Amino acid sequence: xxxxxxxxxxxxxxxxxxxxxxxxxxxxxxxxxxxxxxxxxxxxxxxxxxxxxxxxxxxxxxxxxxxxxxxxxxxxxxxxxxxxxxxxxxxxxxxxxxxxxxxxxxxxxxxxxxxxxxxxxxxxxxxxxxxxxxxxxx
Amino acid sequence: xxxxxxxxxxxxxxxxxxxxxxxxxxxxxxxxxxxxxxxxxxxxxxxxxxxxxxxxxxxxxxxxxxxxxxxxxxxxxxxxxxxxxxxxxxxxxxxxxxxxxxxxxxxxxxxxxxxxxxxxxxxxxxxxxxxxxxxxxx
Numbered sequence: 001x002x003x004x005x006x007x008x009x010x011x012x013x014x015x016x017x018x019x020x021x022x023x024x025x026x027x028x029x030x031x032x033x034x035x036x037x038x039x040x041x042x043x044x045x046x047x048x049x050x051x052x053x054x055x056x057x058x059x060x061x062x063x064x065x066x067x068x069x070x071x072x073x074x075x076x077x078x079x080x081x082x083x084x085x086x087x088x089x090x091x092x093x094x095x096x097x098x099x100x101x102x103x104x105x106x107x108x109x110x111x112x113x114x115x116x117x118x119x120x121x122x123x124x125x126x127x128x129x130x131x132x133x134x135x136x137x138x
Numbered sequence: 139x140x141x142x143x144x145x146x147x148x149x150x151x152x153x154x155x156x157x158x159x160x161x162x163x164x165x166x167x168x169x170x171x172x173x174x175x176x177x178x179x180x181x182x183x184x185x186x187x188x189x190x191x192x193x194x195x196x197x198x199x200x201x202x203x204x205x206x207x208x209x210x211x212x213x214x215x216x217x218x219x220x221x222x223x224x225x226x227x228x229x230x231x232x233x234x235x236x237x238x239x240x241x242x243x244x245x246x247x248x249x250x251x252x253x254x255x256x257x258x259x260x261x262x263x264x265x266x267x268x269x270x271x272x273x274x275x276x
Contacts, residue, residue: 002164002184002187002188002191003187003188003191004191005159005160005163005164005188006160006164006188006189006191006192006195007191007192007194007195007198008159008195009156009159009160009168009192009195010156010191010192010193010194010195010196010197010198010199011195011196011198011199011202012152012155012156012159012199013152013153013156013157013168013170013192013195013196013199013241014195014196014197014198014199014200014202014203015149015152015199015202015203016149016150016151016152016153016154016155016156017149017153018149018199018200018203018204018207018210018211019145019148019149019152019203019207019210020145020146020148020149020150020152020153021145021146021149021210022149023210023211024213025213025215025216025217026213026214026216027213029270029273032263032266032267032269032270033267033270033271033274034267034270034271035271035274036270036271036274041142041143041146042146043146044143044146044147044150045146045147045149045150045153046150046240046244046245047147047150048146048147048148048149048150048151048153048154049150049151049153049154049157049245050150050154050244050245050248050249051150051151051154052150052151052153052154052155052157052158053154053157053158053161053245053246053249054249056154056158056161056162057158057161057249057250060158060161060162064165065161065162065163065164065165065166066162066163067163067164068163068164068165068166069165070165071161071165071166072165072166072167073167073250074167074237074252074254076254077253077254078254079253079254079257082235082236082237083236083237083254083257083258083261084236084257084258084261085235085236086231086232086233086234086235086236086237086258087232087236087243087257087258087259087261087262087265088232088261088262088265089228089229089231089232089235089236089265090228090229090232090233090236090239090262090265091232091261091262091263091264091265091266091268091269092225092228092232092265092266092269093224093225093226093227093228093229093232094225094229094240094262094265094266094269095265095266095267095268095269095270095273096217096221096224096225096228096269096273097217097221097222097225097226097229098217099222099225099226099229100170100229100239100240100241101170101171101174101229101233101239101240101241102170102196102239102240102241104226104229105170105174105193105196105197105200106196106197106199106200106203107200107211107215108197108200109197109200109201109203109204109211110204110211112215113219114215114217114219114222115215117219117222117223117226118222118223118225118226118229119226120226121222121223121224121225121226121227121229121230122174122226122227122229122230123174123178123230124226124227124230125226125227125228125229125230125231125232125233125234126171126174126175126230126231126233126234127230128227128230128231129175129230129231129234129235130175130179130234
């Protein structure tokens with residue numbers, strides 16, 4: 001059942017990204033281009049998604065999740081350097097290519113070199129971070 | 139309402155519905171970068187399964203949405219392959235270090251009223267805007 005839920009969840013999410021225009025890097029770069037010819041329309045993607053969650057989350061948290069014992073939510077409250085530096089790195093990559101992780105995966109259906117290369121590079125970046133984290137633990 | 143914001147709004151609402159469903163049914167945060175990076179790591183089997191199927195759902199959704207709405211995928215990726223690879227590496231490393239991307243921090247974290255997510259979203263938005271401004275100068 002859990003697998004069916006998450007595959008359907010993934011498909012709905014994918015359609016959302018495709019319909020919203022987030023999969024088009026030129027549009028994303030236009031959204032981030034505040035000092036140029038700013039295309040504000042993608043602000044409504046986050047607005048729409050947050051609107052739904054703001055309305056539904058309070059009802060959802062009134063009881064336990066239907067197919068899990070507990071909610072798994074980060075309990076960290078304090079800001080740290082990792083959060084800030086990681087977000088700066090992510091923003092630089094996002095601004096350079098206009099692609100974030102979700103749209104990167106959705107665009108695999110284009111079957112072109114650029115889309116495949118982006119996802120592989122993202123996975124390598126994650127892998128490098130894991131190595132770095134492990135080396136710090138030792 | 140201008141037609142240019144209707145599609146982003148509908149897409150955003152779909153993304154919100156997907157992440158609210160995942161929270162209601164599985165009690166999990168729909169953060170694509172986190173789901174992607176931990177779906178390959180050595181985790182409990184039950185924790186890996188829903189992540190892997192969600193990623194499969196995203197990929198499948200990409201092909202389905204391309205089949206249903208081919209014109210949504212009718213755009214060029216204008217960045218060079220080199221730029222895309224560097225961007226992908228930064229996105230992968232940055233989202234792992236900063237524990238999230240546009241979906242995890244921006245769509246779920248802010249709806250959970252997390253201070254960390256709020257600051258992370260502001261940081262990667264600002265860093266994306268600055269990056270696009272610099273890319274325009276080069």
